[in-house]
Amino acid sequence: MALTSEQRAEIDAQRTAPQLTSRPTVPAMEELLYTPFEVLDHGFVRVVDYMGDDGAVVQAARVSYGRGTRKVSEDAGLIRYLMRHRHSTPFEMCEIKFHVKLPVFVARQWIRHRMASVNEYSARYSILDREFYLPALDQVSAQSSSNRQGRSDALDEDAARQVLHLLHRDATQCYDDYETMLDPEGMGLARELARMNLTLNTYTQWYWKVDLHNLMHFLALRADAHAQYEIRVYAEKMIEILKAWVPATAAAFEEYRLGAFTFSAGMLKVLRRRLAGEDVGQENSGLTKREWIEMNAMLDAPHPHG
Structure with a gap:
């Protein structure tokens, strides 16, 4: 269960107390505002605030005073142009704030994206909940032999169950010891010290703007197929939110970022030679073996959205 009854009551109270505003709002976002979307076994992601919409991107690009009278198709065309040519500042005019509950090891990947404001649940001030991430059986996988930071095929069921047993045993034991050390009638250890004993699959929470x-x-x-599954599922849920918030921007993003590949100058030379009818192999391509494999993988890859 990702949310407690108290948390659900708090969310319901927020949703039933709408605020009047003169700023532009997005009906689809107003519908999902505060709503938690459950991710993994105890996690969630929800929007707690947002500023701007597709119109704000267009307004910033044109530096206009109002929303204008141009057709929606013209605005969408401008957004596609901005995305295609990697103009970033108009998109910086919109902001969104998420409340995310996630395992600590996922948070440590996530925090590498430094261009955001983050306020995390403080284990110096509060006691973390007894909640740990345990992967589904089909996600308990072997180390990839070709990618040092990736997975290969799932382990057989017996081995996977043994892994889950160890993960649960260790997380439970460490949390039991955490409580023992915190006990004011016993050791009474400071929270900032006791927390170091917790496992990385313990859940934390933060606001991320x-x-x-x-x-x-x-x-x-993070929504790329090569990203770790546990962070990818959060990204995939956030893409659904992106579509509700800025549909024209989301469509351009899917077209020019998620569904696109970047070819190096050397790869483009190979493609031009092929188009000219030349028989080009890895040996006479000028590309390394890894570059050759990557180029062909991009050419053979199906579009991620059909």
Whole structure:
């Protein structure tokens, strides 16, 4: 269960107390505002605030005073142009704030994206909940032999269950010891010291505020098929939110970022030679073996959205 009854009551109270505003709002975002979308076994992601919409991107690009009278198709065309030519500042005019509950090891990957404001639950001030991430059986996988930071195929069921047993045993034991050390009638250890005993699959929470440009950079990397599954599922849920918030921007993002590849100058030379009818192999391509494999993988890859 990702949310407690108290948390759900708090969210319901927020949703039933709408605020009047003169600023532009997005009906689809107003519908999902505060709503938690459950991720993994105990995690969630929800929007707690946002500023701007597709119109704000267009307004910033044209530096106009109002929303204008241009057709929606013209605005969408401008957004596609901005995305295609990697103009970033108009997208920085929009911001969004998420409340995320996630395992500590996922948070440590996530925090590498530094262009955001973050306020994390303080284990110096409060006691972390007894909640640990345990992967589904089909996500308990062997180390990849070709990628030092990736997975290969799932382990057989018996081995996977043994891994889950060890993960649960260790997390539970460490949390038991955490409580023992914190006990004011016993050791009474400071919270800032006791927390070091917790395992990395313990859940934490934070507020994460980011502008639209940097959100898309995060999503382009973390929704990629090569990203770790546990962070990718958060990114995929956030892409659904992106579509509700800025549909024209989301469509351009899918077209020019998620569904696109970048070829090096050397790769483009090979493609031009092929188009000219030349038989080009790895040996006479000028590319390294890894570059050759990567180029062909991009050419053979299916479009991620059909």
